[in-house]
Amino acid sequence: MTTTFDQSTHGARRRTVISVDAMGGDQGPPAVVSGIAKSAEKNPDIGFIVHGRAAEIAPLVEKAGLTDRCEIRDTAEVVTMDAKPAHVMRNGKNTSMWSAVDAVKNGEAQAVVSCGNTGALMAVSMLRLRKIPGVDRPAIACLWPSRNTGGFNIMLDVGADIRADERDLLQYALMGGSYARNGLGIDRPRIGLLNVGTEEHKGRAEIKSAHDLIAEMAPAAELEFVGFVEGGDIPSNRVDVIVTDGFTGNVALKTGEGTASLIRELLREAFNATLLSKFAALLALGSLKRLTKRIDPRRVNGGVFLGLNGTVVKSHGSADATGVSSAIKLAFRLAESGFTDRLAARVASTGQPSHDDDGMPEKNEQNA
Amino acid sequence: MTTTFDQSTHGARRRTVISVDAMGGDQGPPAVVSGIAKSAEKNPDIGFIVHGRAAEIAPLVEKAGLTDRCEIRDTAEVVTMDAKPAHVMRNGKNTSMWSAVDAVKNGEAQAVVSCGNTGALMAVSMLRLRKIPGVDRPAIACLWPSRNTGGFNIMLDVGADIRADERDLLQYALMGGSYARNGLGIDRPRIGLLNVGTEEHKGRAEIKSAHDLIAEMAPAAELEFVGFVEGGDIPSNRVDVIVTDGFTGNVALKTGEGTASLIRELLREAFNATLLSKFAALLALGSLKRLTKRIDPRRVNGGVFLGLNGTVVKSHGSADATGVSSAIKLAFRLAESGFTDRLAARVASTGQPSHDDDGMPEKNEQNA
Numbered sequence: 001m002t003t004t005f006d007q008s009t010h011g012a013r014r015r016t017v018i019s020v021d022a023m024g025g026d027q028g029p030p031a032v033v034s035g036i037a038k039s040a041e042k043n044p045d046i047g048f049i050v051h052g053r054a055a056e057i058a059p060l061v062e063k064a065g066l067t068d069r070c071e072i073r074d075t076a077e078v079v080t081m082d083a084k085p086a087h088v089m090r091n092g093k094n095t096s097m098w099s100a101v102d103a104v105k106n107g108e109a110q111a112v113v114s115c116g117n118t119g120a121l122m123a124v125s126m127l128r129l130r131k132i133p134g135v136d137r138p139a140i141a142c143l144w145p146s147r148n149t150g151g152f153n154i155m156l157d158v159g160a161d162i163r164a165d166e167r168d169l170l171q172y173a174l175m176g177g178s179y180a181r182n183g184l185g186i187d188r189p190r191i192g193l194l195n196v197g198t199e200e201h202k203g204r205a206e207i208k209s210a211h212d213l214i215a216e217m218a219p220a221a222e223l224e225f226v227g228f229v230e231g232g233d234i235p236s237n238r239v240d241v242i243v244t245d246g247f248t249g250n251v252a253l254k255t256g257e258g259t260a261s262l263i264r265e266l267l268r269e270a271f272n273a274t275l276l277s278k279f280a281a282l283l284a285l286g287s288l289k290r291l292t293k294r295i296d297p298r299r300v301n302g303g304v305f306l307g308l309n310g311t312v313v314k315s316h317g318s319a320d321a322t323g324v325s326s327a328i329k330l331a332f333r334l335a336e337s338g339f340t341d342r343l344a345a346r347v348a349s350t351g352q353p354s355h356d357d358d359g360m361p362e363k364n365e366q367n368a
Numbered sequence: 369m370t371t372t373f374d375q376s377t378h379g380a381r382r383r384t385v386i387s388v389d390a391m392g393g394d395q396g397p398p399a400v401v402s403g404i405a406k407s408a409e410k411n412p413d414i415g416f417i418v419h420g421r422a423a424e425i426a427p428l429v430e431k432a433g434l435t436d437r438c439e440i441r442d443t444a445e446v447v448t449m450d451a452k453p454a455h456v457m458r459n460g461k462n463t464s465m466w467s468a469v470d471a472v473k474n475g476e477a478q479a480v481v482s483c484g485n486t487g488a489l490m491a492v493s494m495l496r497l498r499k500i501p502g503v504d505r506p507a508i509a510c511l512w513p514s515r516n517t518g519g520f521n522i523m524l525d526v527g528a529d530i531r532a533d534e535r536d537l538l539q540y541a542l543m544g545g546s547y548a549r550n551g552l553g554i555d556r557p558r559i560g561l562l563n564v565g566t567e568e569h570k571g572r573a574e575i576k577s578a579h580d581l582i583a584e585m586a587p588a589a590e591l592e593f594v595g596f597v598e599g600g601d602i603p604s605n606r607v608d609v610i611v612t613d614g615f616t617g618n619v620a621l622k623t624g625e626g627t628a629s630l631i632r633e634l635l636r637e638a639f640n641a642t643l644l645s646k647f648a649a650l651l652a653l654g655s656l657k658r659l660t661k662r663i664d665p666r667r668v669n670g671g672v673f674l675g676l677n678g679t680v681v682k683s684h685g686s687a688d689a690t691g692v693s694s695a696i697k698l699a700f701r702l703a704e705s706g707f708t709d710r711l712a713a714r715v716a717s718t719g720q721p722s723h724d725d726d727g728m729p730e731k732n733e734q735n736a
Contacts, residue, residue: 147630159564162572196527196618204530204615231622235630247572248619250564251612254599255620259627262515262603267635270655280652287638287645 015047016335018328019109021100022052023078024116026318029053032115033060035324039332040069042325046332049103051075051096075099079116081317085123092124101128104310110335111311113302113327115319121312122160122305129310132340134347137161137168138307139246140314141179142253147237154180155234157246158253158303164245169193169210170217171347175306176241177223178346182337183304183330184240188222192229192239194248203228214243221346264292302327304334307347311340383415384703386696387477389468390420391446392484394686397421400483401428403692407700408437410693414700417471419443419464443467447484449685453491460492469496472678478703479679481670481695483687489680490528490673497678500708502715505529505536506675507614508682509547510621515605522548523602525614526621526671532613537561537578538585539715543674544609545591546714550705551672551698552608556590560597560607562616571596582611589714632660670695672702675715679708 022032029052036048047069050057054074061070075096079088092098097116103109105128114121122138131138139157146153156176157164164172173191180189193211195203211227218225229239231252244252271281281288305312311334315327334340390400397420404416415437418425422442429438443464447456460466465484471477473496482489490506499506507525514521524544525532532540541559548557561579563571579596586593597607599620612620639649649656673680679702683695702708 145630147633162564194619196530196615231619231624232626232629234623235626244619247564248616251562251599251616251620252623255602255623256599256627258600258603259624260631261600262513263628263631265515266659270659271652273655273658277652277655280648280650280655282648283651284639284645284648287641287648290641291634291638 015045016111016332017047017049017103017109018331018335019049019100019103019112020051020328021096021112021114021116022050022057023075023096024081024114024121024317025315025324026081026115027320029056029060031320032324033057033064033066034321035319035328036061036070037064037066038321038325039328040066043329043332046328047071049073049100049109051100051103052078053096073099073103079120081117083117083120085117085119088117088120089123089127092120097121098124098128101125101310101312104312105129111313111331113313113315113324113331115315115317115324115327117317118159118303118314121314125305125308125310125312129308129312132307132309132344132347135171135175135307137164137171138305139172139175140303141176141306142303144234144242144253144256146235148240149237150184150186152184153234153240153242154184155242155244155249155253156306157244157249159246159250160305162245162247164206166206166209166213169206169243169245170213171307172243173210173214173223173225173241174217174221174347175343176243177221178343179304179306179334179339180240182339182342183334186240188224189240190224190226190238191218191241191243192226192233194234194242194244194252195228195230197228197230210243221349302330304330306343309340309344311335383413384479384700385415385417385471385477386699386703387417387468387471387480388419388696389464389480389482389484390418390425391443391464392449392482392489392685393683393692394449394483395688397424397428399688400692401425401432401434402689403687403696404429404438405432405434406689406693407696408434411697411700414696415439417441417468417477419467419471420446421464441467441471447488449485451485451488453485453487456485456488457491457495460488465489466492466496469493469678469680472680473497479681479699481681481683481692481699483683483685483692483695485685486527486671486682489682493673493676493678493680497676497680500675500677500712500715503539503543503675505532505539506673507540507543508671509544509674510671512602512610512621512624514603516608517605518552518554520552521602521608521610522552523610523612523617523621524674525612525617527614527618528673530613530615532574534574534577534581537574537611537613538581539675540611541578541582541591541593541609542585542589542715543711544611545589546711547672547674547702547707548608550707550710551702554608556592557608558592558594558606559586559609559611560594560601562602562610562612562620563596563598565596565598578611588717670698672698674711677708677712679703 022029049071051073077095079095079097100112104112140160141156142158143152177189180186303314313331390397417439419441445463447463447465468480472480508528509524510526511520545557548554671682681699
C-alpha cells in the first residue's frame with residue numbers, strides 16, 4: 001500500500017503515506033491514534049500505516065472513523081523506553097518500531113513517526129535505512145522558537161551522538177542547511193557554530209577546525225556562514241541553523257525547555273495570585289493564548305533524523321494528540337518536499353570523503 | 369584600610385571591605401558607583417575600595433555622598449572587554465582590575481567585584497590570589513532561578529575552563545557544595561552531575577568516572593549526591609548544585625538567559641497587542657512585577673570564582689546599578705561567612721591529591 005486513491009474531491013489523488021509506530025510514547029495508542037485523527041481531518045492528502053498490537057489499535061481506529069485512511073500492521077512486541085539500543089538491534093524484529101521503519105525502507109511509506117525510545121529508534125533506523133553516502137554520523141535536528149521571520153530555528157545534533165569531530169560538524173551544517181531549505185522554506189539558510197565565545201581564540205580545537213571547514217564549503221552549498229554563535233543566540237534572529245555536538249545540543253535543548261516551563265508555571269502563579277490578577281488574566285486571555293501557543297513545545301514536536309535514506313521523525317515520548325499531530329505534519333512536509341533525496345544530493349555534491357564507506361557506523365557511541 | 373570604625377549607631381563596628389573595579393563593564397564608572405550607592409544605603413556594614421581613574425570616579429563618589437564609605441585607588445589603565453587574558457597577565461599591573469584583586473591579596477578587602485572581561489579577571493585572580501591547595505581548575509559558579517525553597521540553584525563551571533576531567537568535576541562538586549552551604553544556607557546540598565540521560569549507560573567516559581568519584585566522596589563531605597541530572601532539571605527542585613564542564617555550563621547558562629529574554633519580550637508584545645490586554649496588564653501589574661523580579665537576571669548577577677585564596681565576584685559586563693548592587697551583596701555575604709577558608713578546609717579534608725602542587729595552572733586553556 002504505497003498510495004491510495006481518493007476520487008471523492010478532485011479526481012485521482014496520490015496520498016503521501018506516513019508510517020506511524022503506535023506503541024511508543026508514554027500515553028500509548030490512544031494518544032497516537034487521536035493525533036492521527038487530528039492530522040487526517042486537517043489534511044486529506046495523508047494515508048497512514050499504523051504499527052502495533054492490532055487488538056488495541058483497531059477499535060481506536062474504528063471509533064475515530066479512520067478505517068479508510070489507516071492500514072494496521074499487527075506486531076507482537078514493543079520497544080520499552082528503557083530498552084538498550086544494541087539489544088533492540090539484535091532482538092527487535094517483531095516490534096512495532098522495527099515494522100514502522102521497514103515500511104519506509106520498503107517504499108510503502110514516505111516517512112516514519114515514532115514517540116518511542118530515541119536511542120533504539122536511531123539504532124533501528126541506521127540498521128534498516130542505512131546512512132546516506134558521505135555521512136558518518138546521522139544527527140537529530142529540532143526546531144526552536146526564535147525571533148526569526150518564520151518563528152523557528154533549527155538546532156542539530158540534539159542527541160544522536162554524544163560527540164562530533166570537525167567533519168561531523170561540517171556535515172551537520174550541510175544537513176541542517178538542507179533541512180532549513182526544505183522544511184522551513186529558507187532559500188539561503190544562515191548557519192552558526194555553537195561556541196562559548198564569539199572571539200576566534202576561544203573554544204575547543206575541533207570547533208575551531210570546523211569553523212574553517214564550514215566557512216570554506218558554505219558558498220558552494222548556498223549557505224551563509226555567520227561563524228560562532230553563543231547560547232544566547234539560539235532563539236535569536238542571527239541564525240537559522242545552529243550546529244553543535246549531541247551532548248551540548250541535548251543539554252541546551254532541555255535547558256531551554258526547562259526554563260520555558262518554569263516561566264510558564266510562574267506566570268500561571270502570578271495570574272492566580274489575586275482576584276484582580278485573575279480578572280486581568282481573563283481580559284488578556286486572547287493575547288496570553290497566542291503567547292502560550294508560540295512557546296508551546298508540542299507545536300515544535302518532532303526531532304528529525306538527518307543523514308539516513310529515509311525520513312524519520314522522533315516525537316516526544318510524552319506527546320499528546322496535539323504533539324503527535326505536529327510530528328505527522330512535519331513528516332508530511334518533509335516527505336512532500338523530497339527532502340531525503342535533496343539532502344543526499346547536497347552532501348554528495350560537497351565531495352567530502354566519508355570516514356567509512358560501508359554505510360555502517362564505525363564509531364557506534366550513538367548506540368550506547 | 370582593612371576596616372573602618374563607625375560609632376554612629378551601635379558602638380565600634382567592624383566593616384567588611386569590598387574591593388570594586390570601577391572601570392570594567394559596558395556602562396562604566398557611573399553604573400558601578402550607583403551600584404555602590406545602592407548597597408551602601410541598604411547595608412551600613414560595608415566599606416569600599418574603588419579602583420580606577422580617580423578623575424572620573426571622585427566626582428561620582430562625592431555626588432553620591434559616599435566619601436566616608438569609599439577609598440579611591442587611582443589607576444591609569446583599563447582592561448578592555450576584548451583584551452587577551454595572557455596579555456593582561458603580562459602587562460596589566462597598572463589596571464584597575466589588577467589593583468582591585470590585589471586589595472584582596474593584601475588583606476585590605478575581604479572580596480572583590482568586577483564587571484570586566486571574564487577571562488582576564490580569572491587570569492589575574494589566579495596569578496595574584498593563587499589556587500587553594502588541592503584545586504586544579506578554579507570554576508565559575510552562577511545562581512539559577514529554580515523551584516527550590518530558596519528560589520535558586522547553583523551551577524558550575526559556567527566558563528572558567530572549557531574542559532574538565534573526572535577529578536575536576538569532583539572538585540566542582542565539593543566547591544559548589546561549600547558555596548551552597550555558605551552562600552545559600554543549605555545544610556546538606558543536593559549535588560547533580562549534568563548528563564544527556566539519567567540512565568547510567570549514557571554519557572562521556574569522564575562523566576561516568578566522575579559519577580563514581582562523587583558518589584564515594586559525598587557522604588564524608590555532607591553532600592547528598594542525586595546522580596545524573598539533565599538540562600531540564602537545572603531549574604528544578606531536584607538539586608541545589610549542578611556540576612558540569614565550563615563549555616557545557618556556559619552554553620546552558622546563555623541558552624537559559626536567551627530563552628527567558630525571548631519569553632519576556634513575547635510577553636510584553638502580548639500585553640501590548642490590544643487595548644484590552646493593555647488594560648489587563650495594568651490590572652495585573654503587581655503580579656507581573658513580582659514575576660519579572662523573580663526571573664530578572666540582574667537579581668542573580670554575580671558569577672563567583674571558586675578555588676582561589678580570596679573571594680572574587682564577576683558581575684555581568686552589562687550590569688546596571690541594580691546588577692552591580694546584587695554582585696556586591698553576594699560578595700558581602702560570602703565574605704561574612706568566611707567562605708574561602710571553609711571551602712579550602714573542605715577541599716583539604718577530602719585528601720584528594722592535586723594534579724599539580726605548585727599552585728599554578730598546569731593546563732592553561734582557561735587563559736585562552
